[in-house]
């Protein structure tokens with residue numbers, strides 16, 4: 001089979017690194033990088049560290065508003081898919097690159113495979129939620145991280161075949177465990193941090209960082225934490241902090257860093273006392289690393305992490321964040337999201353479909 005994988009941003013490089021390796025043992029894969037994340041910090045480092053094969057095609061579409069970025073992606077992707085005419089198009093997660101791949105495949109009648117299908121925040125104000133719902137309606141093979149995601153797709157009567165494969169990010173976390181453990185001390189030293197004594201924070205969701213009021217509440221929350229905070233800054237967040245005149249305050253509230261590579265970030269996550277984040281992937285990785293997570297959103301797609309007590313949703317409420325951080329970590333840690341062999345099941349499901 002010839003499978004065209006359409007991807008374009010940081011978490012998709014992580015997910016694809018698990019699947020591409022397996023996929024290429026049995027099928028031909030053509031990697032199409034949309035360019036949504038294109039620089040060294042958000043793209044190149046993941047290809048290098050996680051040994052993701054270089055893309056066969058680069059569309060170089062970045063920036064601009066959501067809808068115009070999607071339109072520009074489709075303008076380039078549609079003729080490329082028409083020329084390649086693969087047997088299937090594979091997409092990950094919930095970004096513009098996901099939806100562009102889905103619409104491009106649907107237009108040409110090419111079967112669409114969606115990895116991480118069925119996740120829902122039930123907040124249609126989030127572009128990610130709209131991308132997920134629309135992609136799931138177009139996919140002919142819906143590969144889910146959990147039973148709950150599969151149940152959601154059945155409830156929505158999604159037209160495609162639904163298979164629970166587990167989570168491919170778990171595969172990556174397990175496969176890199178030893179490399180991450182070996183990095184421990186040197187990475188902590190580099191940032192001047194001590195294991196278990198600092199907080200790791202990330203924020204980049206539009207709802208938290210785009211307007212001044214929310215971004216200022218985020219900085220306020222950071223200012224009132226009682227431990228050192230390391231904040232690797234997503235470029236979107238750095239730009240907004242600068243635009244809204246909040247960068248100096250953020251610098252006083254936290255140790256700011258450039259976006260980190262996967263291995264460095266995973267190391268700092270493992271040694272953190274707790275994580276504060278609005279990222280989907282980081283909530284899941286914190287759970288796997290048994291690090292308590294405080295989620296800077298009012299809802300999450302990864303509800304199992306909340307139900308087990310490892311993740312607390314606080315939005316941008318500083319008092320709620322401090323209360324969550326004061327709680328002891330739960331003693332039980334049930335097995336969620338699979339066994340590190342999700343990519344194998346993705347490939348098997350594609351072959352059988």
Ligand code: UDP
Nearest residue numbers: 010011014232259260261262265279280281
């Ligand atoms: N990540 C990273 N460096 C960072 C922040 C995050 O490597 O400085 C990784 C993180 O470990 C996870 C992925 O990026 O694998 C999550 O991406 P992001 O938060 O951008 O997207 P989301 O999961 O919210 O869609």
